[in-house]
Amino acid sequence: MRAEAESADRPIYISGLAPDSKNRILEWQQSYSMGISLFDEQHKELIRLINDLYAASQKGWSYTRVALMRLMRYVLDYFQMNMIKEERIMERIGYPGYREHKREHVAFLKEVLVEVTYLQTNQMIDIKSFILFLRDWILSHVGICDKKLGLYLVRLKKEGNLNAFMQVDIEVSGN
Numbered sequence: 338m339r340a341e342a343e344s345a346d347r348p349i350y351i352s353g354l355a356p357d358s359k360n361r362i363l364e365w366q367q368s369y370s371m372g373i374s375l376f377d378e379q380h381k382e383l384i385r386l387i388n389d390l391y392a393a394s395q396k397g398w399s400y401t402r403v404a405l406m407r408l409m410r411y412v413l414d415y416f417q418m419n420m421i422k423e424e425r426i427m428e429r430i431g432y433p434g435y436r437e438h439k440r441e442h443v444a445f446l447k448e449v450l451v452e453v454t455y456l457q458t459n460q461m462i463d464i465k466s467f468i469l470f471l472r473d474w475i476l477s478h479v480g481i482c483d484k485k486l487g488l489y490l491v492r493l494k495k496e497g498n499l500n501a502f503m504q505v506d507i508e509v510s511g512n
């Protein structure tokens with residue numbers, strides 16, 4: 338996303354979002370649950386950080402910058418703790434949607450790394466596009482792709498086909 342100049346500490350106007358009374362643009366939905374509490378908690382944290390970023394953007398750039406750094410730091414952990422783990426699991430179980438799912442992870446990380454570079458080199462970020470991009474990640478990746486993987490794992494477990502041989506070191510709840 339192209340860097341753009343934002344002026345000092347004025348709210349950044351972002352259209353197309355409908356924040357709730359607590360100024361949140363995203364809320365965790367039970368329907369997002371993968372049935373894997375570790376991943377669900379990571380997704381909740383990501384949603385919290387995106388909401389924090391939005392709230393900061395309504396205060397101005399200096400707040401936004403702090404929220405961005407926090408979010409980006411988390412995304413790098415999220416890559417290791419969530420995406421890489423999901424990919425290993427998909428490989429082990431021979432998940433049919435593996436390639437497409439991984440492609441989405443790579444595209445997400447790539448975009449975030451571009452923004453990290455902007456931030457590290459003190460360039461302004463197109464915060465509107467970035468927030469919309471992050472929101473879309475939750476709605477379309479977490480809410481659809483990850484959910485699909487979760488349902489697949491739960492089904493394997495119910496059928497007794499998620500065994501130690503696959504070395505899937507996560508707890509699938511089956512809910």
Ligand SMILES: [Fe+2]
Pocket residue numbers: 420423438442478482483
């Ligand atoms: Fe994923």
